[in-house]
Amino acid sequence: MSQELRYRLSVIAPPVVAIALFFLVWELGCWALRVDEFVLPRPSVALAAYLKWQHAIWPNALQTLMTTIVGLAIAIALGVVLGALIGYSALMYRALYPVLIAFNSIPKAALVPVFVIWFGVGTLPAILIAFLISFFPIAVNVATGIATVEPELRDVLRSLGASQFDIFRKVGFPRAAPYFFASLKVAATLAFVGSVIAELGAANSGIGNLMVIASARFEVSLVFAGLMVVAAMGIALYAVFAALERRLVAWAYRSR
Amino acid sequence: MTHAVPCVELRNVSLIYASDGKAVHALENVSFSVPQGAFVAIAGPSGCGKTTILRLVSGLMPATRGQVLIDGQVVRGPQKKVGMAFQNASLLPWRTALQNVLLPLEVVQPHRAQFRARRKEYEEEAHRLLRIVGLDGFADKPPYQLSGGMQQRVALCRALVHQPEILLLDEPFAALDAFTREELWGVLQDLWTARRCTVLMVTHDLREAVFLADRVIVMSRRPGTVISDVSINLPRPRTLADTFSPQFVDYVHTLYDCIGAARNGSTS
Numbered sequence: 001m002s003q004e005l006r007y008r009l010s011v012i013a014p015p016v017v018a019i020a021l022f023f024l025v026w027e028l029g030c031w032a033l034r035v036d037e038f039v040l041p042r043p044s045v046a047l048a049a050y051l052k053w054q055h056a057i058w059p060n061a062l063q064t065l066m067t068t069i070v071g072l073a074i075a076i077a078l079g080v081v082l083g084a085l086i087g088y089s090a091l092m093y094r095a096l097y098p099v100l101i102a103f104n105s106i107p108k109a110a111l112v113p114v115f116v117i118w119f120g121v122g123t124l125p126a127i128l129i130a131f132l133i134s135f136f137p138i139a140v141n142v143a144t145g146i147a148t149v150e151p152e153l154r155d156v157l158r159s160l161g162a163s164q165f166d167i168f169r170k171v172g173f174p175r176a177a178p179y180f181f182a183s184l185k186v187a188a189t190l191a192f193v194g195s196v197i198a199e200l201g202a203a204n205s206g207i208g209n210l211m212v213i214a215s216a217r218f219e220v221s222l223v224f225a226g227l228m229v230v231a232a233m234g235i236a237l238y239a240v241f242a243a244l245e246r247r248l249v250a251w252a253y254r255s256r
Numbered sequence: 257m258t259h260a261v262p263c264v265e266l267r268n269v270s271l272i273y274a275s276d277g278k279a280v281h282a283l284e285n286v287s288f289s290v291p292q293g294a295f296v297a298i299a300g301p302s303g304c305g306k307t308t309i310l311r312l313v314s315g316l317m318p319a320t321r322g323q324v325l326i327d328g329q330v331v332r333g334p335q336k337k338v339g340m341a342f343q344n345a346s347l348l349p350w351r352t353a354l355q356n357v358l359l360p361l362e363v364v365q366p367h368r369a370q371f372r373a374r375r376k377e378y379e380e381e382a383h384r385l386l387r388i389v390g391l392d393g394f395a396d397k398p399p400y401q402l403s404g405g406m407q408q409r410v411a412l413c414r415a416l417v418h419q420p421e422i423l424l425l426d427e428p429f430a431a432l433d434a435f436t437r438e439e440l441w442g443v444l445q446d447l448w449t450a451r452r453c454t455v456l457m458v459t460h461d462l463r464e465a466v467f468l469a470d471r472v473i474v475m476s477r478r479p480g481t482v483i484s485d486v487s488i489n490l491p492r493p494r495t496l497a498d499t500f501s502p503q504f505v506d507y508v509h510t511l512y513d514c515i516g517a518a519r520n521g522s523t524s
Contacts, residue, residue, distance in 0.1 A: 152346040159314045160363045160418075161334035170359065174350045251350040251398055 041221040046228060049221035057210065061229050064207040067123055067195040068188075068237070071130025075187060079135050080180065083142025084168065087176070093143070104136040109197050116202045126198035126206060133194035134187035141183035145176025178252035181245035188237045192230055261328040262289035263454040264313055264422060269322035270479075271308055282308045284479035285322070290471075295448060295455040297465035299511060300475030301518055306458040308480075310424045313456060314338050326422065336364045339420035339453075343427040345407035347399040353410045354395040357382040360418040367418055378417075385413040388450065389443050405436035409443065416447060423448075425457040429464065438496055441467050445493055462515070466507045467494055474514045484514045 023043045029035070030042040037045055050057060082100075086093040108129050115125035149171055157167045199208025207226045214222035246253070271283040282305040290296045298306050311317040312324050315334040324331040326338075339360070347356045361367040361378050371378065386395055389409040399407055408428060415423055428444075429437040445468060448455055459465050465472045466488055474484040488507055490498065498504055 150346070152342060152344055153348060155316060155342070156340070156346050156348075156359075156414075157363065158316055159334055159338065159340040159424075160360050161315075161336050162363045166363055170363070171348065174348070177350075249350070251400075 038218065038220055041224050043224075043228075045221045046224040049219070050225035050228065053222055053225065057207075057225065057229055060205055060207050060210045060226075061233065063123075063205045064126075064192070064195050064199065064230065065233055067126040067199070067206060068130050068191045068233075071127045071195060072134050072188060072191040074127070074131045075135040075138055075191065076184070078131075079138030079183075079187075080142050083139040083176070084146055084172070086139070087143035087146025088164075088168070088172070093147070100136065100139065103132075108133045108194060112198050112200075112202050115198070121202050121204060123203065123205075125202040126195040126208075129198040130191040130194035134191040137183040137186045137190070138180070141179040142176050145179030146172045149175045178245075178249045181241065181249055184241045185238055185245075188241055189234050192234050192237070196230055260292060262325075263292045263294070263327060264456060265289040265323075265325040265328075266309070266312075267323045267325070269309075269312065269319045269324060271305070271312065271317075272320045273317075281479040283319075284481050286475075286480065286482055287322075288473055288482055288485065290454055290456060293452050293454055295457070295468060295470050297457045297459055297469035297472045298475060299459055299462060299465050299472055299515065300480065301477050301515060302460060304475040304477055304518075305480035306460075306475060307426050310340070310426050310456065310458055313422070314340055314424055335422075336418070337421040338424060339415035339418065339422070340424045341408075341411045341415040341426065341428045343430050345399070345404070345411040347407055347410055347414075349399050352396045352398055353386065353391065353402065353406075354379065354382055356399070356410055357385060357413045357417050359414060364418045382413065382417055385417060385447075386410070388447060389413060403436075405432050405440060408432060408440065412440075412444065412447065416451060416453075419451075419453075421453055423453050423455045425455065427458055427460065430460070437461075437464070442496070444468060449493065462508050462511045463499060465511065466490075466504060467499060472507075472511055474511060474518065476518045483518055484511075486510060486514075 027042050027044060030040060035042075041049070082096070086096050086100075111132070112125060112129060115128055119125055119128075146168075153171050153175070154167055157171055162170065195206065196208040196211075199206035200212055203209045207230050211223045211226045214220075214226065266286050266288055269283055269286045270281075272279050272281050274280070286305075286309065298309060300306050308317070312319055313326070313331065315331045315338075318332075326335060347353075348359065351359070358378060362371055367374075367378070383395060386392065386409075389412060391406060391409055391413075394402060394406060399410070402410065408431075412428065415425075425444075429440050432440065441464060448468075455468075457465075457468065462472075469488055472486045472488060473482055474486070475481065476483045486507070490503060490507075
């Protein structure tokens, strides 16, 4: 029991200590160098701002979280389908990979004004940007997972007369699952970046929108409070996916 | 039984395939037949197309010329009558030993349609096979917790679980150490005695061939042809002690000479 406790502590303590140290250095640095609060507020000031504006921050934070999760969900659905397609078919790979690269090379921030023209200001541009920014890693990883299935494993199924779909279900999909989860952790954090970027200029709510309003009113500490809330939500979503990964694809991490 | 249609028959089979843009002539006019219930080993120098023969029989690959027949029917694709084990155990790493053994039942009809309903029964059958190969208590282990020999035992169970008429073995013990390999000869002999399916096994280990087979077919170098077909008239069940008997050693020598001739022979 105490060993179990010690193990848990050894997992939880290092990141907590690291984050605490980061804030401590920031706090002391600002204080020692006498940095103006208007330029870079100390974390304690940002925390005070958070406590003061809580009621205004939370609805916006939930809006950003919702936007991110919807965008990510679309990215997962389309990313898995397209990834499976280019992972399976050499023709699809040759045809679509350059297109994917081209799309991914476009700065997503540059698309925000375009989406505003198309869809107006609101939730939709933010969802689309979150989707676009998180789609690529998912598609590429799923494709890699499926394309690298050992031919021996495929032969086992083929010699039983399995259909292509059987092979995908029994071998391709489970084989790609660890790749998929690895990409989810990247995609989840990217999706937050996407929604906040879009909210900066194309939304009436959300943390991004809150930050724009705050900076216009020179409430720099509130801007930083917003950033911290986004960071915290990023960690939370990451933790959810990491836990799912440990549960569902434990076989890929046999030597913990 | 004596005049029955052979279980497996190759008629003048040739195979030419392209590798890196060059044509490789793997098999030339190979003909032989295997009666129902026989255990036949195919031996030959490496690269003589032994494995290719199994891929043809299993329907994973079509012949360039000639015909491959199972029960008198021309093979045109993968067969559900066939169970196959490879040199690598090739277990699915995300499945336990038991789930790996059950895999063919999830794919092959009629088991596939009944899989949900008869799952209990199928699991019992899988457990029974695992017990025969000495893996009692390992059913719920994932492959990476099993040794190479244990993984190969699981692969044998998987090849047999859907009660195939024909078992194709592609150097199934080649990657194992000598002790494990010889132990598994006994395991395979037991499985075969219990099931009496037709076995076609590829090997380059002549002692293995003599120990297990009723007949050993010796192939020449590429392009592979049948150069010798030796019946092994030794009583069964054979034991490891038998491998030191003069008759056993004679058979191994005979085969050894055949292969030696094959390697020095068709070089020109």
